[in-house]
Amino acid sequence: MNEIKVAVLGSEGVGKSALIVRFLTRRFIGEYASSSECIYRKRLSVDGKPINLQLYDPCSQAYEGRSTVNEQIQWAHGFIVVYDISDRSSFLTAKAIVHLIRELRLGTGKRNVDSLIFLVGNKQDLGHMREVRREEAQCLAAECRCQFYELSAAEHHQEVALIFFKMVQNANVGSKAKERRRRPSGSMAKLINNVFGKRRKSV
Numbered sequence: 001m002n003e004i005k006v007a008v009l010g011s012e013g014v015g016k017s018a019l020i021v022r023f024l025t026r027r028f029i030g031e032y033a034s035s036s037e038c039i040y041r042k043r044l045s046v047d048g049k050p051i052n053l054q055l056y057d058p059c060s061q062a063y064e065g066r067s068t069v070n071e072q073i074q075w076a077h078g079f080i081v082v083y084d085i086s087d088r089s090s091f092l093t094a095k096a097i098v099h100l101i102r103e104l105r106l107g108t109g110k111r112n113v114d115s116l117i118f119l120v121g122n123k124q125d126l127g128h129m130r131e132v133r134r135e136e137a138q139c140l141a142a143e144c145r146c147q148f149y150e151l152s153a154a155e156h157h158q159e160v161a162l163i164f165f166k167m168v169q170n171a172n173v174g175s176k177a178k179e180r181r182r183r184p185s186g187s188m189a190k191l192i193n194n195v196f197g198k199r200r201k202s203v
């Protein structure tokens, strides 16, 4: 079964847990216990094939033994980088995280990084307290070649679910392409079989 690992990153209090819980349970419960980092698991079906999804929520509280951002970036296939539209500093942190992901992933030669980073502006319902303009985030997304969404974990279940499904789909396409590159193609397999595989009767 295909394993897809997605890290939900961003500064403290931007709504990482709220987004994950909204996706997993359809509910917004307001307060989320977060004493340590956590991996949530869910089984999904994509194009009729079962997928084991792991979602990583770093939780921002410091404790000994927590993984570093670098380790989180190495662990995951895809990234949902969250900021709070009513908190400018969280946007700057998201920007730094997106740059770091690109740097580390491109450095290790991993392909298709573009479709596997989503920049997400959460708490859209707090528009009256907005500190980050939509256009500014769109510019950052264009500059970093990642996809951009703005929503509210508090108010939008469908949009939240769509983002997670889209990420899983993109990651799944990436892993299928990798698999294809590893396996010889049909005609190549036939050729290899013809040359080495089948013993011919000697006449």
Ligand SMILES: Nc1nc2c(ncn2[C@@H]2O[C@H](COP(=O)(O)OP(=O)(O)OP(=O)(O)O)[C@@H](O)[C@H]2O)c(=O)[nH]1
Binding pocket: 011, 012, 013, 014, 015, 016, 017, 018, 019, 029, 030, 031, 032, 034, 058, 059, 060, 061, 122, 123, 124, 125, 126, 151, 152, 153, 154, 155
């Ligand atoms: N108004 C509003 N509040 C939200 C939204 N999403 C999350 N919150 C609130 O923001 C606060 C922080 O949410 P969390 O989901 O715990 O944020 P987090 O990023 O996981 O925080 P840490 O675990 O500390 O890193 C909580 O009080 C949530 O109820 C939203 O879309 N709108």
